Amino acid sequence: MKQLTTLDDWLAYCEHLHPVGIDMGLTRISAVAKRMGLAFDCPIITVAGTNGKGSTCAMLEAILLQAGYRTGVFTSPHLVHFEERCRVRGDIVSAPDLIANFELVERARTQNGEDISLTYFEFTTLAILQLLASAKLDVVVLEVGLGGRLDAVNMLDADCAVITSIDLDHMEYLGPDRESIGREKAGIMRAGKPVIVSDPVPPQSVVDHAAAVGADLWRFGTDFNFSGDKQQWGWAGRGRRYAGLAYPALRGANQLVNASGVLAALTALRERLPVTAQAVRNGLSMVELPGRFQIVPGQPTLVLDVAHNPHSVAALAENLDAMGFYPCTHAVFGAMADKDLAPMLARVGPLIDKWYFTDLPTPRAASAADLQAKWTAANTRPDATAGTYKSPEAALQAAVKAATPADRIVVFGSFYTVGGILKDGVPRLSAPHLAP
The missing domain is CATH 3.40.1190.10 (Mur-like, catalytic domain)
Known part of the structure; x- marks a missing residue:
């Protein structure tokens, strides 16, 4: 040894x-x-x-x-x-x-x-x-x-x-x-x-x-x-x-x-x-606990939640709903392959305008491509868009680039998804303001 x-x-x-x-x-x-x-x-x-x-x-x-x-x-x-x-x-x-x-x-x-x-x-x-x-x-x-x-x-x-x-x-x-x-x-x-x-x-x-x-x-x-x-x-x-x-x-x-x-x-x-x-x-x-409906102030607002099953995603959807109006909600989502994904995506789907599906650094994870395919099969919003990314950090960067300061970005689906965002500390977002 x-x-x-x-x-x-x-x-x-x-x-x-x-x-x-x-x-x-x-x-x-x-x-x-x-x-x-x-x-x-x-x-x-x-x-x-x-x-x-x-x-x-x-x-x-x-x-x-x-x-x-x-x-x-x-x-x-x-x-x-x-x-x-x-x-x-x-x-x-x-x-x-x-x-x-x-x-x-x-x-x-x-x-x-x-x-x-x-x-x-x-x-x-x-x-x-x-x-x-x-x-x-x-x-x-x-x-x-x-x-x-x-x-x-x-x-x-x-x-x-x-x-x-x-x-x-x-x-x-x-x-x-x-x-x-x-x-x-x-x-x-x-x-x-x-x-x-x-x-x-x-x-x-x-x-x-x-x-x-x-x-x-x-x-x-x-x-x-x-x-x-x-x-x-x-x-x-x-x-x-x-x-x-x-x-x-x-x-x-x-x-x-x-x-x-x-x-x-x-x-x-x-x-x-x-x-x-x-x-x-x-x-x-x-009391403090990272990743439990953690709202990080910034422009756009960032929400971090380790919700990773239908029950916790339903609670997340209720909490997102109670936050009030945002012009656009972006979601960074990565999850384990053995999760019951259909009800999770369906429950939060009406609230999400743009999806950023991500791979995660564990063999248990579903690939970003698999997640996108499952979402596409059940998506009921013709105006919603989606893309795939190699890591939670890359997905978040893409979301920040596409967001306006008044939007919100929610990161959820697994401890790995939220952990990927927090590994260099809590990010404070500042999206570029749109030119007048």
Whole structure:
């Protein structure tokens, strides 16, 4: 084995350790975790769901930091740099800190010559969890990678589980419908522990599983709820109320549902992790998460959103609609080949005047030409135009060139699409003004 010195070396090594990229199951990762003696002595909040996981983790972290707690957060995937996946006390961890923990995992994985094969996600998850376990934290927030029941994160018992939304995505691993997908996500529940279900209409499988394992089910609309007007919103649930809250700094109508689940989780854990109303207010007003309906001021306006399935694209379309009038909306779009593209393109299609389809730097991506062909087959707007580009940056450059300062450009479809735009920092656009 060649000397692994940089984080990129380690990540490349992890990519080729296991014969397949995704191999659901907890046997291998649990065996290595046992060799490592991996254990946490603080509360664990585990977050699953089709959409809204990252936003939920960011809001939990922001409020708990404002309440003075030492927080650890593990999320995936990253937008630009792998290190984004792990934050300690609000700060992204360093590559050297990660490398030290990759070395610990490798030592345990190959102990006594009895090698245990791990996927990229399992290996990197163990390294990040070991880093968090040794960081003397008060609370850890973990985002499930895929599903729940068989996800690497689920080898740890959550003190509180949050299920944000259940919709159709990753069906080749999780099942063909909401009921089967719900069953997989429900696997993060534990007996006697709270589970917050933010989805307003959860599949019956989620409700049934909570009863079967004896989890304390908090249902949106029954155990907690929110109300709001244009200026402010309020929350109520199980003996706790918050009134006159400012809207979360993360924009979009869907974020109130996510914030409601966050307040339910904090209420469920209030004896172990008390938070003040002021911490809630400050945390929600300061929370940041790139690529979630992120509006970058400029001329034209730039909107960045990692929406990558029909459910999240529907939320993006609603949010775009609520922004008001723009003479022309340009869309930079790149996506994975296994996504249900037809409803995504159909839902946002009426709002988009010019499409810029892009290749993405991963074998899983659909080619720009494939995307354009799918769009052409279903397009109902004779005035809409489309072109193909080799990268998100090239597509954005073309959009800026074609745009007037009063237009808007929306970048969406995948973490890779948004990450490609953010890799040199947040772009501030200035389109050439049209000659008078």
